[in-house]
Amino acid sequence: MTLQELGEDALVKQLLAGLPSHESVRVxxxxxxxxxxxxxxxxxxxxxxMVEGVHFLRSTEPERIGRKALARAISDMGAMGGRPAxxxxxxxxxxxxxxxFVLRMYAGxxxxxxxxxxxxxxxxxxxxxxxxxxxxxxxxxxxxxLRSRGQVGDLLAVTGSLGGSIRxxxxxxxxxxxxxxxxxxxxxxxxxxDLSDGLAKDLPRLAKASACGFAVDDSSLPLSESCSxxxxxxxxxxxxxxFTCSQAQWEVLQTTWPEGFAPLHRIGHxxxxxxxxxxxxxxAFD
Amino acid sequence: MTLQELGEDALVKQLLAGLPSHESVRVxxxxxxxxxxxxxxxxxxxxxxMVEGVHFLRSTEPERIGRKALARAISDMGAMGGRPAxxxxxxxxxxxxxxxFVLRMYAGxxxxxxxxxxxxxxxxxxxxxxxxxxxxxxxxxxxxxLRSRGQVGDLLAVTGSLGGSIRxxxxxxxxxxxxxxxxxxxxxxxxxxDLSDGLAKDLPRLAKASACGFAVDDSSLPLSESCSxxxxxxxxxxxxxxFTCSQAQWEVLQTTWPEGFAPLHRIGHxxxxxxxxxxxxxxAFD
Numbered sequence: 001m002t003l004q005e006l007g008e009d010a011l012v013k014q015l016l017a018g019l020p021s022h023e024s025v026r027v028x029x030x031x032x033x034x035x036x037x038x039x040x041x042x043x044x045x046x047x048x049x050m051v052e053g054v055h056f057l058r059s060t061e062p063e064r065i066g067r068k069a070l071a072r073a074i075s076d077m078g079a080m081g082g083r084p085a086x087x088x089x090x091x092x093x094x095x096x097x098x099x100x101f102v103l104r105m106y107a108g109x110x111x112x113x114x115x116x117x118x119x120x121x122x123x124x125x126x127x128x129x130x131x132x133x134x135x136x137x138x139x140x141x142x143x144x145x146l147r148s149r150g151q152v153g154d155l156l157a158v159t160g161s162l163g164g165s166i167r168x169x170x171x172x173x174x175x176x177x178x179x180x181x182x183x184x185x186x187x188x189x190x191x192x193x194d195l196s197d198g199l200a201k202d203l204p205r206l207a208k209a210s211a212c213g214f215a216v217d218d219s220s221l222p223l224s225e226s227c228s229x230x231x232x233x234x235x236x237x238x239x240x241x242x243f244t245c246s247q248a249q250w251e252v253l254q255t256t257w258p259e260g261f262a263p264l265h266r267i268g269h270x271x272x273x274x275x276x277x278x279x280x281x282x283x284a285f286d
Numbered sequence: 287m288t289l290q291e292l293g294e295d296a297l298v299k300q301l302l303a304g305l306p307s308h309e310s311v312r313v314x315x316x317x318x319x320x321x322x323x324x325x326x327x328x329x330x331x332x333x334x335x336m337v338e339g340v341h342f343l344r345s346t347e348p349e350r351i352g353r354k355a356l357a358r359a360i361s362d363m364g365a366m367g368g369r370p371a372x373x374x375x376x377x378x379x380x381x382x383x384x385x386x387f388v389l390r391m392y393a394g395x396x397x398x399x400x401x402x403x404x405x406x407x408x409x410x411x412x413x414x415x416x417x418x419x420x421x422x423x424x425x426x427x428x429x430x431x432l433r434s435r436g437q438v439g440d441l442l443a444v445t446g447s448l449g450g451s452i453r454x455x456x457x458x459x460x461x462x463x464x465x466x467x468x469x470x471x472x473x474x475x476x477x478x479x480d481l482s483d484g485l486a487k488d489l490p491r492l493a494k495a496s497a498c499g500f501a502v503d504d505s506s507l508p509l510s511e512s513c514s515x516x517x518x519x520x521x522x523x524x525x526x527x528x529f530t531c532s533q534a535q536w537e538v539l540q541t542t543w544p545e546g547f548a549p550l551h552r553i554g555h556x557x558x559x560x561x562x563x564x565x566x567x568x569x570a571f572d
Contacts, residue, residue: 003571032362033330040326044319047374076318088333136422
């Protein structure tokens with residue numbers, strides 16, 4: 001059965017069955033807006049879109065497409081040292097798409113939402129020639145970590161390994177919320193971001209935001225299996241944390257980094273030299 | 287110059303110049319997430335997408351496309367009796383689109399944001415074969431009005447006039463935030479929603495959510511100029527408020543409805559009959 005045959009209201013009814021909620025949700029999907037209860041303080045806001053043919057292929061398992069759509073936004077929360085809370089999903093899809101495909105995308109998305117305690121509180125469905133999933137996500141951080149707080153002399157570090165994400169990690173990566181919130185709450189980080197467009201694109205962004213330059217020792221890059229240094233710089237979609245900290249913070253990290261967290265690697269430092277860029281990485285319009 | 291020639295980072299830099307902000311914004315566009323300050327209480331959340339060829343044509347003035355994308359989401363805030371606060375914008379566009387087209391869309395969007403005191407705090411740009419604008423919006427309501435609180439015997443009323451929106455109102459409509467928040471704050475409304483898919487589609491949704499049926503006197507429908515009753519039911523994109531209230535509330539409304547607000551029209555009432563539908567209106571996948 002296709003979306004057109006089922007119709008919008010019946011589709012929405014099926015999608016809503018089994019979406020994860022949360023005690024903070026006063027009005028979930030089905031009204032003009034969702035209504036959630038929040039405490040006074042800082043609220044994190046993020047939006048992210050996945051476009052068929054750009055971020056995934058129609059031949060990908062639908063569960064993994066749905067999972068990735070939410071995981072990308074959750075990764076940004078972790079990179080601020082925050083935890084995700086409430087999500088809104090926009091589904092754009094061709095009228096002749098099979099209903100089953102959509103249900104499976106939402107199953108993947110819901111599974112990840114449950115794991116990260118994200119309540120799906122609303123969204124929208126609309127027709128489009130391509131499948132597109134847009135996720136809008138709120139979150140909380142007691143100590144938001146910005147990418148602009150790096151200091152000259154800070155060490156540069158990353159979690160996990162870099163490169164070769166296209167072999168599967170770009171779909172199945174683990175958003176580094178545990179690591180990001182821990183770093184923020186322990187006060188062991190100056191600046192942080194997640195690596196979505198590749199180190200070559202993202203590191204200059206962090207350095208520029210912090211009014212610094214950077215120096216990286218290529219031999220220290222944690223390469224994913226059978227990846228080259230160039231791939232580690234340029235493949236993109238690593239969804240690892242890139243952060244800066246002082247030498248003193250790094251020494252504490254060496255002894256306190258919890259077991260089970262993604263491995264840490266020091267890759268370089270921030271410099272006072274003029275900001276410079278590096279070829280490679282992902283440009284949305286290139 | 288096209289988006290591809292300019293590149294993502296330079297485009298984002300141009301888009302950010304002149305976006306409206308607000309004193310509650312701690313971190314605006316440019317980091318992994320936006321960070322805003324909120325008070326304890328209820329937060330409204332809404333997401334809405336506009337797809338080229340579905341909700342607008344490439345030949346439309348870009349300012350009006352941008353305006354409509356935000357206005358649709360603001361209209362939903364008004365329909366909850368709430369005020370909009372912070373917006374995130376996702377721009378999906380072909381790499382060969384002229385930069386000027388995008389800047390003009392954002393100019394229209396920013397103009398409306400300023401009028402409604404909406405801070406644009408972030409977003410994303412990505413490649414897509416079509417132009418798509420997705421807006422995620424937060425808001426506040428001291429007394430959120432749901433579509434499910436209608437009662438048997440409630441009067442049904444609408445603001446403004448219905449039908450013929452395609453002649454221009456679907457682009458240039460005024461989101462009914464003043465009227466919606468006033469109704470909510472005066473306690474003169476039971477259930478409310480905005481008319482986006484047409485009375486024929488939306489009224490049954492409100493009635494069903496309230497576990498009621500409905501009766502409408504066709505001769506009482508406020509028709510837009512040179513529109514038929516059928517157009518008032520089915521054209522859609524009116525972006526007027528549909529609400530229910532008691533007879534006593536209606537009598538108060540007759541004497542207290544502020545000058546300058548959109549005109550009010552009583553069109554029928556909620557019944558105890560089984561829920562029924564009415565042909566017509568807009569289905570996203572039809």
